[in-house]
Amino acid sequence: MTKQIVTITLALGTLTATAHSADIVDTAVQNGSFRTLVTAVQAAGLVETLKGEGPFTVFAPTDEAFAKLPAGTVENLLKPENKDQLVAILTYHVIPGRVPANQVVTMSGATTVNGQRIDISTDEGVHVDGAKVIATDVECSNGMIHVIDSVILPATDAIPTVAANAGQFKTLLAAVEAAGLTEVLGTNGPFTVFAPTDEAFAKLPDGTVESLLKAENKKKLIDILKYHVIAGRVYSDQALTAKQAETLEGGSIEIGIVSDSAKVNNARLIATDIDAANGVIHVIDAVLLPPEEEGQAQLPPNGTTLQEHVTEQSGHVKPGAAPFRHHVYHTRQVRHMQPVFFVSRRCGR
Numbered sequence: 001m002t003k004q005i006v007t008i009t010l011a012l013g014t015l016t017a018t019a020h021s022a023d024i025v026d027t028a029v030q031n032g033s034f035r036t037l038v039t040a041v042q043a044a045g046l047v048e049t050l051k052g053e054g055p056f057t058v059f060a061p062t063d064e065a066f067a068k069l070p071a072g073t074v075e076n077l078l079k080p081e082n083k084d085q086l087v088a089i090l091t092y093h094v095i096p097g098r099v100p101a102n103q104v105v106t107m108s109g110a111t112t113v114n115g116q117r118i119d120i121s122t123d124e125g126v127h128v129d130g131a132k133v134i135a136t137d138v139e140c141s142n143g144m145i146h147v148i149d150s151v152i153l154p155a156t157d158a159i160p161t162v163a164a165n166a167g168q169f170k171t172l173l174a175a176v177e178a179a180g181l182t183e184v185l186g187t188n189g190p191f192t193v194f195a196p197t198d199e200a201f202a203k204l205p206d207g208t209v210e211s212l213l214k215a216e217n218k219k220k221l222i223d224i225l226k227y228h229v230i231a232g233r234v235y236s237d238q239a240l241t242a243k244q245a246e247t248l249e250g251g252s253i254e255i256g257i258v259s260d261s262a263k264v265n266n267a268r269l270i271a272t273d274i275d276a277a278n279g280v281i282h283v284i285d286a287v288l289l290p291p292e293e294e295g296q297a298q299l300p301p302n303g304t305t306l307q308e309h310v311t312e313q314s315g316h317v318k319p320g321a322a323p324f325r326h327h328v329y330h331t332r333q334v335r336h337m338q339p340v341f342f343v344s345r346r347c348g349r
Helices: 017-021 024-031 035-043 063-067 073-077 080-091 159-166 170-178 182-187 198-202 208-212 215-226 236-242 306-310
Strands: 056-061 094-096 107-111 117-121 131-140 143-148 191-196 229-231 244-246 252-258 261-264 267-276 279-284 329-331
Touching: 024 035, 024 056, 024 131, 024 143, 035 056, 035 063, 035 073, 035 080, 056 131, 073 080, 159 170, 159 182, 159 191, 159 267, 159 279, 170 182, 170 191, 170 198, 170 208, 170 215, 191 267, 208 215, 236 244, 236 252, 236 267
Parallel strands: 056 143, 191 279
Antiparallel strands: 056 094, 107 117, 107 329, 131 143, 191 229, 244 252, 252 261, 261 267, 267 279
């Protein structure tokens, strides 16, 4: 794909090299096109942070961008009781480091200060979560500003709500409820969940799910569910790079490309990078079982799916997997998959 570099062509005030000596906040103030953004930064208590050493790269919505929001939205966000929500939105517009336009166009996304990922595309111009980049490379003493024409909004629903809204995880959510993990996955985190679909559970032998949902099997159910969760917010390219990770259950999972398919152990990844307020969901087409514990011969071999266990198929993973490595930026070359059946959590598209 041909790289596109957006140049400063719009009359957004004086965006010149004179801004180099001013920090991000002062540059925005001096420009005059970011009055609403500056007011929001002040209300969120982020002035000192954005005047700090950094460096930061800010995707800055203009006053016109804020004006596109539904009537009353800005006024509501500026209320003291909504400060946390305002902070989450503003930090979703900021990525660590000084990232010029010629680097932005090589990326498919980046992890923000908020913790969630923004998507970057270069089809018909450069867009960040659907917002068009209309000016770039505004140099500041502690970073850089790129100007966007819409406010971008992070995911606000927790993992259970995102899963429920997707409509593909009724069995998983029933299992989470039976295991008493709904509140944990709804309030704590961040977590990365490898979520089996209803179709994945339907592959299991008759009676398997019903048996796991019984009170006497609660511990086993908890272990199975925790084996689908790792600590932290880990996106697909990070997972594929790291190859292995330790789950909350304590066992290890292996992630890789096998025959052109991305897999977790032997379950295929069919959708990835579904953001939630407290984590990220990747979708898999089979249910996984934890590695066999010593003295529990009734459990299947290490790293197999339930389906593979009952059909006596092998599927071992290497024990003692290393944790995922964290990378801030996501390049086009390593992002293999896209969400396929989820309603976008973005706004303004």
